[in-house]
Amino acid sequence: MKAAVFGLGSTWMGDDAAGVQAVRLFEALYDCGPEVTVAGLWTPEVDLTACMAGHDVIILVDAVEADATPGSIRLYGKDALRRMPAQPRLSPHDPALKEALRTLELLDEMPLFLLLVGIVPESPGNGEAASAAVRAGIEEAATEVAVQLEALGFRVRPSAVSLALQAFPNSYRA
Numbered sequence: 001m002k003a004a005v006f007g008l009g010s011t012w013m014g015d016d017a018a019g020v021q022a023v024r025l026f027e028a029l030y031d032c033g034p035e036v037t038v039a040g041l042w043t044p045e046v047d048l049t050a051c052m053a054g055h056d057v058i059i060l061v062d063a064v065e066a067d068a069t070p071g072s073i074r075l076y077g078k079d080a081l082r083r084m085p086a087q088p089r090l091s092p093h094d095p096a097l098k099e100a101l102r103t104l105e106l107l108d109e110m111p112l113f114l115l116l117v118g119i120v121p122e123s124p125g126n127g128e129a130a131s132a133a134v135r136a137g138i139e140e141a142a143t144e145v146a147v148q149l150e151a152l153g154f155r156v157r158p159s160a161v162s163l164a165l166q167a168f169p170n171s172y173r174a
Contacts, residue, residue, distance in 0.1 A: 001035065001056040001112075001152075001153075001154075002035055002036075002037070002054065002057070003032075003036045003037070003056065003058070003059070003149060003152070004037040004038075004039070004051070004055040004057070004058050004059070005023055005026060005039075005058075005059045005061070005145055005149075006023065006040075006041045006052075006058065006059070006060050007019040007020040007023030007024065007039070007040040007041065007042075007060075007061045007062070008020070008041055008061065008062040008097075009021075009042065009063055010042065014121075014130060014131070015070075015119075015121030015122055015123060015131055015134045016063045017063075017130060018061075018063045018121065018130060018134050018137060018138055018141070019040075019061040019062035019063060019141075020040040020042055020061075021130060021138050022061045022117070022137075022138045022139075022141035022142050022145070023038060023039070023061050023145075024040060025139065025142040026038065026061075026141075026142040026145045026146065028159060028161050028162075029142060029158065029159055029162040030142075030146050030156050030157065030159055030162065031156075031157045031158070032154060032155065032156055032157075033154065033155045035154065036154055037055070039051075048096065048097065048100040049099075049100040049107075052100060052109070052111070053104060053107065053109040054109065055111050056111055056112045056113070057112065057113045057149075057152055057154075058111045058113070058114050058115070059114075059115045059116075059117060059145055059148055060097070060114075060116045060117070061116075061117045061119070061145065062116060062117075062118060062119070063118070063120070063121040064116070064118030064120060064121075065120075065121075066118065066120050068120045069120065070120050070121060070122030070123075070131060070133040070134060070137075071120060071122070071132075071133030071134050071136045071137035071140075072120045072137065073118065073119060073120075073140050073141055073144060074118040074119075074120065075115060075116070075117060075118070075144070076116040076118060077114065078110075078111075078113070078114040078115075081097070081101060081116060082101065085098075097116075101114075113152060115148060117141050117144050117145060117148075119134060119137040119138065119141050120134075120137065121134055122134055
């Protein structure tokens, strides 16, 4: 089986970058076998469908609007994502996840397992760093990705960076 972990969001928009940052953190903390592709897609526009095609398992990480505490994690499976109404695209840079999923279905490329790990933002602002609450959510989202991949039978091991952080826990924290 082939899996993909994709981070979505704009790195110029504060908390909106949470998905990309969570995937970068996941990639730094964990080593997966060659059957797992890990990438930050930012705001992938129309090529989101092409990125998703050909994978049996897809885990997306993105900031999501939800009635919850900032930094909270929300999980949305394939059925929940299919039921979500399509949102108007406000710019050509919007990821258009719903449209990509519909296209995958038409092409008979829908993955067997699809999960959106959502991080509730506090304030997506231009050029701002992620809020403290969302930074905690980014760490939780990276761990959730590892848990989900392991549950699906993929090999996920701590990376050298992760092992160093465990050996010297106070050395790298601000």
